[in-house]
Amino acid sequence: MTQRRRVAALLLSVVICIVFVVPGGSKVSASGSNLEAADFTSYQIVTYKGDTITVGVDGSCFTVVSDAVSDFTVTLKDAVSYSRVKEISLEDGETSADFADYAEEDTLYYVSVRYTLDGIDFDSANNYVFMEDGKLNFYKSLVYDFNVDRCSELLTDDESLKEDLMPQNDIECDSPILKSYSDEICEGATDDWNKVFKIYTYITRVMSYDDVQVSDSSVVYQDGCVCLLRRGVAICEGFGNVFTALCRAQGIPATVEFGIGMVDYDEITDESIETNESPDHAWAAVCLGNKWFFVDPTFDIGSYYEGDSWDSGHVEYSTPGYNYYLLPLEAFSYDHKICDADTVHGIEESGSCGDYATYDISRDGTLTIHGRGEIKLPYGCNGFSKVVFASDSDITAIGEECFSDCDLITSVVIPDTVTEIDDSAFNTCEDLEYVYLPEGLTTISKQAFDYCDELAYVRVPDSVTDLGQWAFDDCPRLYISVPSSLDGFDSNYDIEPMHIEQR
Numbered sequence: 001m002t003q004r005r006r007v008a009a010l011l012l013s014v015v016i017c018i019v020f021v022v023p024g025g026s027k028v029s030a031s032g033s034n035l036e037a038a039d040f041t042s043y044q045i046v047t048y049k050g051d052t053i054t055v056g057v058d059g060s061c062f063t064v065v066s067d068a069v070s071d072f073t074v075t076l077k078d079a080v081s082y083s084r085v086k087e088i089s090l091e092d093g094e095t096s097a098d099f100a101d102y103a104e105e106d107t108l109y110y111v112s113v114r115y116t117l118d119g120i121d122f123d124s125a126n127n128y129v130f131m132e133d134g135k136l137n138f139y140k141s142l143v144y145d146f147n148v149d150r151c152s153e154l155l156t157d158d159e160s161l162k163e164d165l166m167p168q169n170d171i172e173c174d175s176p177i178l179k180s181y182s183d184e185i186c187e188g189a190t191d192d193w194n195k196v197f198k199i200y201t202y203i204t205r206v207m208s209y210d211d212v213q214v215s216d217s218s219v220v221y222q223d224g225c226v227c228l229l230r231r232g233v234a235i236c237e238g239f240g241n242v243f244t245a246l247c248r249a250q251g252i253p254a255t256v257e258f259g260i261g262m263v264d265y266d267e268i269t270d271e272s273i274e275t276n277e278s279p280d281h282a283w284a285a286v287c288l289g290n291k292w293f294f295v296d297p298t299f300d301i302g303s304y305y306e307g308d309s310w311d312s313g314h315v316e317y318s319t320p321g322y323n324y325y326l327l328p329l330e331a332f333s334y335d336h337k338i339c340d341a342d343t344v345h346g347i348e349e350s351g352s353c354g355d356y357a358t359y360d361i362s363r364d365g366t367l368t369i370h371g372r373g374e375i376k377l378p379y380g381c382n383g384f385s386k387v388v389f390a391s392d393s394d395i396t397a398i399g400e401e402c403f404s405d406c407d408l409i410t411s412v413v414i415p416d417t418v419t420e421i422d423d424s425a426f427n428t429c430e431d432l433e434y435v436y437l438p439e440g441l442t443t444i445s446k447q448a449f450d451y452c453d454e455l456a457y458v459r460v461p462d463s464v465t466d467l468g469q470w471a472f473d474d475c476p477r478l479y480i481s482v483p484s485s486l487d488g489f490d491s492n493y494d495i496e497p498m499h500i501e502q503r
Contacts, residue, residue: 035106035130037137038144043330045124047117048197048322050289055113055127057136060100062111062129064090069115079108079128080265103131108139108265110334125323126331128268141333142274150338151329153347153383154255154285154292161287163344164253169410169431169454170223170241171256171342173248177226182249192252196286196326199246200295204320207242208233208303212313223430233305233313236261237282239297244284253287258407260337261299268335277380279339279405286326294332296324340382342407347383353402357395365408374399374422382406389415398425400445407431410454414438421448423468430454439463444471453477460486472497 042056042063051068064072074097076085088097103109111127128139141147155161167174173182185202189195210233225245228234234242240256247254261281262268283296302320307313324332346365353359357371365385369375370392376399385408389395397420403409404427414421416438426432428451435449439461446468449455455475460467460482467489472480478497482489490496 035108035132035137036140037130037132038140038330040138040330043328045113045328045331046293046326047122048120048193048325049117050193053113053115053124055111055124057129057138058096060103060131060134060136061096061098062127062136063096064113065095069117071115073112073114075112075114076102076109077112079110079268085109099131099136100134103129103136105131105133107131108269120322122322122325124327124331126327126334128334138330139334142269142271143337144330144333146274147329147333147336147338150340150347151292153341153343153345154287155343155345156287156290156292160343160345161253164255164287165248165251166344167245167248168342168344168408170225171245171248172225173245175226178229178245179249181226181229182246185246186250192250192288195250196247196252196288199243199250200297200300200322200325202246203239203243203297204300204322205302206232207239207297207301208305208315209298209301210235210238210305210310212305212307212310216310233310236298239301240282240284243286243295243297247286254284256282256284256342257294257338257340258282258342258405259339261296262335262337273337276337277339281336283324283336285341288326293326293328294324294336295326296332296336299324339380340407343383344385344408346385349381349383351378351381353377353381354399357393369393369395372396374420376400376402382408385409387412389413393417396420398422400424401427403429405429411435414441416440419443421445423447424450427451434458437461437464442466444468446470447473450474 042054044052044054046052047068053066056063062074070093072090075087076099078085086102108130111129112123112125114123129136130139172178186195186198189198213235223238223241225242228238228242244254244256258279285292285294300321300323302318304316305313306316344365346361348363350360354373354375356373357375359369361367361384366388367384368388368390370390372394374397375395382405387409394417395415396417400422401424404424407430409429410431411434413436419441420443423445424447426449427447431454432452433454433456440463441461442463443466448471450470451474455478458480462483467486473493474495475497476495479499480497481501481503484502
């Protein structure tokens with residue numbers, strides 16, 4: 001995703017510190033915001049075994065009901081400073097923690113629900129609430145409705161679940177090496193719930209978050225699962241890939257998801273998140289018991305890889321958690337905006353993509369472009385894996401960032417009518433392996449194919465007279481053939497193509 005490697009890694013290493021370090025004392029009041037109550041009063045979280053724990057609000061009380069666990073510690077915490085306001089123990093089947101005397105009106109808090117199961121400590125901390133007129137409400141996340149819509153992509157019919165078991169780019173679940181890792185990690189597991197728990201535990205406790213990658217612009221880091229498992233080091237997308245591949249190798253449907261990770265109170269309540277659809281983070285979703293759950297290994301990771309280079313770093317250890325393990329959409333939406341999932345099937349939609357052009361996306365993930373002139377897909381439209389230009393179309397330009405972050409497309413044939421590919425048109429199309437550029441094309445603008453790290457072959461036609469800065473930067477596998485008139489186009493590249501043919 002755009003700037004995923006160079007910027008998001010730094011942001012997310014900070015996220016982890018913010019989420020799990022609880023400073024003493026409140027810095028500022030969390031009141032004064034326009035807090036809206038959610039339209040639900042309860043939802044279910046699950047244990048690592050699949051048993052349910054229902055959390056809810058009832059009057060001034062926060063309620064916890066479960067047949068699987070009898071004792072809980074429920075803690076009300078300030079949403080700004082993370083400082084503890086009140087801790088209440090629920091023992092021997094008690095279900096209600098009354099916060100009437102502790103929660104101020106119109107002030108945002110989050111509730112931590114801690115319990116121990118089979119000697120393992122768990123903490124479900126993503127439960128945001130506020131008091132209004134003496135009544136406790138779940139806070140309605142600014143992105144909840146958006147996430148509900150985007151999760152329509154997570155289907156549970158047999159055909160879709162089979163697709164979520166297939167290998168994809170960087171998810172080599174059919175690799176014998178990957179399968180061996182998965183079998184060893186899941187050894188002794190008696191069911192799918194236990195297998196997924198072992199996989200998540202391995203990632204968050206054995207692997208490390210790669211802080212070195214934040215400032216390194218001289219290497220394109222590959223996110224293939226076998227490579228990452230061997231190194232034991234990754235960033236957010238890599239963890240999502242590894243989790244997904246290890247699950248799929250066990251016959252458990254899973255998928256990588258991309259979106260925005262929110263780090264603190266200011267971001268959670270900032271209304272700009274409603275229109276921001278520039279992903280900076282990745283995680284995964286897994287289907288268990290015919291229901292999709294969300295996991296974020298990055299937010300729970302326990303080790304960090306520090307140093308000056310990828311091969312000379314060292315590991316710094318901290319305490320891992322299970323706060324972001326098998327969360328329901330209600331809880332996950334408080335600090336995650338779900339932009340898209342790497343599912344082969346698409347989100348059916350249609351609309352305008354230019355003054356004189358339209359698009360539609362079919363269930364099988366095919367994007368079809370109709371019309372004429374310049375095209376630019378709407379912001380955040382990337383739920384497709386194949387691009388087709390209608391036979392009667394007359395498209396003349398691929399607009400700025402038109403296909404940016406469209407991770408699933410593997411090949412594109414640009415129509416002969418196109419004369420211009422604008423800035424960042426295919427930036428960070430990480431699965432794109434081949435693109436056909438037609439004779440008659442005159443302009444490929446800056447960063448048009450930057451970070452297309454799977455791109456294998458491109459022939460730049462003789463008609464191209466303008467090849468912009470960094471047009472094919474960060475494409476380490478690329479064999480590119482260019483006319484001699486374009487000599488020197490790769491100056492100032494961070495990472496040059498594997499081979500440049502001058503003709």
